Amino acid sequence: EDQVTQSPEALRLQEGExxxxxxxxxxxxxxxxxxxxxxxxxxxEFLFTLYSAGEEKEKERLKATLTxxxxxxHITAPKPEDSATYLCAVQEREDYKLSFGAGTTVTVRA
Amino acid sequence: KxxxxxxxxxxxxxxxxxxTLSCSPISGHRSVSWYxxxxxxxxxxxxxxxxETQRNKGNFPGRFSGRxxxxxxxxxxxxxxxxxxxxxxxxxxxxxxxxxTIYFGEGSWLxxx
Numbered sequence: 261e262d263q264v265t266q267s268p269e270a271l272r273l274q275e276g277e278x279x280x281x282x283x284x285x286x287x288x289x290x291x292x293x294x295x296x297x298x299x300x301x302x303x304x305e306f307l308f309t310l311y312s313a314g315e316e317k318e319k320e321r322l323k324a325t326l327t328x329x330x331x332x333x334h335i336t337a338p339k340p341e342d343s344a345t346y347l348c349a350v351q352e353r354e355d356y357k358l359s360f361g362a363g364t365t366v367t368v369r370a
Numbered sequence: 371k372x373x374x375x376x377x378x379x380x381x382x383x384x385x386x387x388x389x390t391l392s393c394s395p396i397s398g399h400r401s402v403s404w405y406x407x408x409x410x411x412x413x414x415x416x417x418x419x420x421x422e423t424q425r426n427k428g429n430f431p432g433r434f435s436g437r438x439x440x441x442x443x444x445x446x447x448x449x450x451x452x453x454x455x456x457x458x459x460x461x462x463x464x465x466x467x468x469x470x471t472i473y474f475g476e477g478s479w480l481x482x483x
Contacts, residue, residue, distance in 0.1 A: 294472065303374075303460050303474040304413075347413065357403065357426050358462075358472065360413040 263287075266348050266361035273368045276337050281364045283348030284330040293331050294358060295324050296347040304347055307333075338368045372397065374463050374475035382481045388449040391478045395442050395463030399473075402444040404436060407458040407477070416459075419444055420466070451482045 263286040273279055285293065292311050296304035308317045310326040317324050321342060323334040333346055345365045349358040375394040383389050395402050403418035403426075415428040419438035436446040442463075448455055458477040464470075 292470070296474070303376075303476045306471055306473055309470055349413075355426065356401075356418060357415040357428065358405075358413075359415070360405075362412050 264348055264350055264359055264361035266346075266364050268364060269362070270365045271367070273335070273338050273366065275339055275368055275370050278334070278336045278338070280335070281333040281346055281348075281366070282330060283333070283361055285348075285350045286329075287350050287352050287359075289353035291351045291353045291356075293326055294349040294351065295322075295331070295333055296349065298345045298347055298363070307346075335366070338366070340368045340370050342366065343368045374461055374473055376459075376461050376475040376478050378478060379476065380479045380481075382483060383451050384483055385451055385453060387451050388447060389451060389480060390445055390447045391459055391461075391480075393444045393446075393461030393463075393475060395444070395461075396473060399463035399465055400442050401464045401466055402438055402442060403462045403464075403472070404444070404446050405460045405462065405474075406430075407460055408456075413460070416446065448480075453482050456480060456482045 265284045267282045292309045295307040298304045308324045313328045315326050321336045325332045345363040347363045349360040377392045401420045404416040405413050407413045417436050418426040422438045433449045438444045460477045462472050462474045464472045
């Protein structure tokens with residue numbers, strides 16, 4: 261069964277203090293690894309899909325990278341509006357469902 | 371373009387009742403999946419539909435069911451509600467089964483009392 265583990269559970273950052281979130285996964289064959297951002301009371305907002313080791317994608321202050329066992333979401337010079345829960349999910353090659361990690365809650369203080 | 375639309379946004383039901391939640395996918399998207407989100411279990415897959423056929427089902431009891439219509443709109447139903455069914459129910463859509471991007475709606479908040 262797919263396993264997705266995110267760390268840390270919570271991250272408190274000062275505005276401008278860059279950091280990284282980790283998503284480690286165990287899957288028999290990876291079709292794609294997804295990153296989402298979720299604000300309280302709202303649905304997950306799509307950020308990135310990564311497909312193969314070595315792939316990187318960027319969006320504003322966020323950069324996602326992928327290896328064969330884990331993915332990192334780097335937040336560069338974060339702002340308070342980057343405060344949210346960041347969710348990682350894997351989609352297996354033989355199964356189209358998303359298996360989610362528990363998320364990392366990021367709080368950025370001004 | 372319009373995103374994934376879910377109705378109702380909030381509802382309160384009594385134990386033993388049933389509930390139907392509705393989802394309209396992004397225009398052109400043919401795959402619709404449903405997830406349950408709770409503080410304790412996180413996001414868990416319920417089922418996925420493509421071209422009106424259920425393609426995959428998660429580990430939920432038979433009280434949870436769904437369907438997809440010819441216009442790709444989907445509904446999920448929960449019968450004989452239990453307190454533990456209180457959750458945020460999320461619908462997601464993508465172009466196909468192996469969607470490159472899977473977009474979520476804002477969810478339906480169900481409280482069972």
